[in-house]
Amino acid sequence: MNIEIKSLNDFFKEKSLKIIEFFILILVLFYFLVPQFVYSQQTISVDFSKKLQKKESIAGFLHFNDLTPLDKNIRMLKPKYWRVGNALHDKTKRVQQIKLLHSYHITPILVLTDFFAGTEDNWGKPFLKQQKFRDLVKNLYLENGNEVIYDLWNEPDTDSWGGSEEQFFQTFKIAHDVIRSLPGGKNAVITGPGTSRFNKDFLRNFLKYCNSNNVRVDILNWHEGGILKDVMNVQTNIRTAEKWIKEFPKVGIKRIFIPEILWHTEQFNPAAVFAYLYVIEKNGASGACKTCWDTPAEFGGNTCWNNSMDGILDPQGNTRSVWWAYKFYADSLDKRLTSSSDESIMNIPYLDSDNNFSMIITNISHVDLTKLVIDLKNMNSGIINRNGNQTLKLYEITNTDEKPLKSPKLLFEIPFSMKSNNKKINLENIAHNKMYYLQVSKRK
Structure with missing residues (x-):
């Protein structure tokens, strides 16, 4: 009888240990994978209703x-x-x-x-x-x-x-x-x-x-x-x-x-x-x-x-x-737009000399972004050029070290309209430690 009770105790002890180990594993996975998921998806909000700012170069x-x-x-x-x-x-x-x-x-x-x-x-x-x-x-x-x-x-x-x-x-x-x-x-x-x-x-x-x-x-x-x-x-x-x-x-x-x-x-x-x-x-x-x-x-x-x-x-x-x-x-100095984002996604949105929407982006986080959403708000404010058919272009400024770079690398070019009041741009695979340039301009 004593032997059976001891065996039963051991059985529950083993089960308890396995349950504890299971929860520890879950916590470890949560600790490592959730931040990866969170940081790999980010949003930049740009508000076109805010007053344009002119900046002095530093x-x-x-x-x-x-x-x-x-x-x-x-x-x-x-x-x-x-x-x-x-x-x-x-x-x-x-x-x-x-x-x-x-x-x-x-x-x-x-x-x-x-x-x-x-x-x-x-x-x-x-x-x-x-x-x-x-x-x-x-x-x-x-x-x-x-x-x-x-x-x-x-x-x-x-x-x-x-x-x-x-x-x-x-x-x-x-x-x-x-x-x-x-x-x-x-x-x-x-x-x-x-x-x-x-x-x-x-x-x-x-x-x-x-x-x-x-x-x-x-x-x-x-x-x-x-x-x-x-x-x-x-x-x-x-x-x-x-x-x-x-x-x-x-x-x-x-x-x-x-x-x-x-x-x-x-x-x-x-x-x-x-x-x-x-x-x-x-x-x-x-x-x-x-x-x-x-x-x-x-x-x-x-x-x-x-x-x-x-x-x-x-x-x-x-x-x-x-x-x-x-x-x-x-x-970017003459016509800066207002944006908000996580501090690891450094960005400056602005209007270029032709009032085209432009943005500089650098991801300094420790992970590549699987998805970056640029949330454009209040575009009916009248400050941007929305005439004619437009094109969205994304460039990567590849680090060429000491070698010359005549022009940035075009990653993609797609038709894009900014005629609605609110619109989202979905970018994928924004690598860390790289600089990007985005522009929406009149299609040639």
Whole structure:
């Protein structure tokens, strides 16, 4: 009898364990498969009843040799900023090229000590030769006045600085005091500290120093040399910095700027460029300059010094795939539409110069989208071109790395009507880490 009872207990114990194991399996499957299902299907809602917005470009570049051969690209891409230094050592050339930048309505950002780096021993350590440093800053301000932004040093939190954190802060104050003391200097735009990353301790200590030593900084900046999956960290960093700005109001910071974006592995990736521009603009920073790097395919090549606009052109001036990210971003500035979506589906809907509906899309999620619905609402508002037969086209801006890309890849072209008030566009297989361009235009 005891043996039978024991066997019966074992039987129920085994069954209980199997039931528990079954539920654990269900939970595991739910954990892994449901998010895949949810994230693989997304919707972008576009409301045509909202007022069109005109945006100021935040796009910028770093270094160049000569702007003249870049005229066509500058006019098409409409950059707002250009951060310059080493290539403009010669004063005559510098004055001429900065005048050209202004003719394009581009704001130059001068990395002060860059212009004179390497001219003598220890010049990389201006805290050892303070009078020479004062003279440098004075001459550059007298040359350019308030027509440029003054970025005093590049990445002082790295070995390139050559001194301590405190020595940098003191040197920053020297430059600040020289500029502010000159006629008109109170209205000069000064930015810093230009750290190599969002270095919390360095940035916060910099703000404390400025707050305690009457150093007025107009623009707070740091570099974001990340990869695509890091892009949402930029949003977090900007929001943290905004809290600090409120904490130290005496410093006088009016805006945030990102002087360099993207790691060398992403320098030719159109999806990464668009994602960084999108997040930085959305979070209210005033600008972002593309970082230049050594180029793998060009022996000894470097996109800082080959006049390629930081690699968006090849050395012969042909457009690479990353160029198209800047092209479509520039096209979107005049007539932006309002949209809503999950933050992983970055998109900018807009009307092009012919009032055709257009949209830039980048999926930064960890999965490809099996289905993406673009829900168009209130199209009877009268702001779009709906005359005649129309065509829906979807393009993929394929990442060709250093190889040229003359035009985006057309994925499909179908007849499409926007004459109803509400309509949905169903897209399939929208891959992550890729950039897409959608357009509805009059059929030819």
